[in-house]
Amino acid sequence: MFRRTTGFYILSIVGKFIAERTEALESNRKGELDLGGRDMLWQFFEIQANDTSLPKWCVTAWAFSNAIPGSYFTAVILRSVWHTLLSYPVTLDRLREELRAAEENNPKGFSKPFP
Structure with a gap:
């Protein structure tokens, strides 16, 4: 009757990344996580390390609050696209034609990456 909200799924993904990064930090394996530089999660950990008054859950809250808006705006955009396509x-029909043409022009099939 009651479905889980998408927030729980996103929170589990955020938790997974935080756990992986925490393990890497604790075992001093930063080199194994080659990110091509510092990302926001590294910065969150640095802020927490430099301010001992911050609670342990703050990194999770910051990362979660950065992930949620992305999913919200994606949903809004997709809803707008579908509304427009169904209204016109x-x-x-033109979109379908373009997708068919793209599929025919790609020898690997449309579901495969383009060369």
């Missing part, structure tokens, strides 16, 4: 069948 001519545009939907």
Whole structure:
């Protein structure tokens, strides 16, 4: 009857990344996580390390609050696209034609990456 909200799924993904990064930091294996530089999660850990008054959960809260808006705006954009396509069948037909043409022009098939 009650579905889990998407926030729990996103929180589990955030938790997984934080756990991996925490393990790497604790075992001093930063080199194994080649990120091509510092990312936001590294910066969150640095802020927490430099300010001992911050609670342990702050890194999770910061990372989660950065992930949620992305999923929200993606949903808004997709809803707008579908609403527009369904409101203008001519545009939907043109999109279908373009997708068919792209599939025909890609020898690997449309579901495969383009060369």
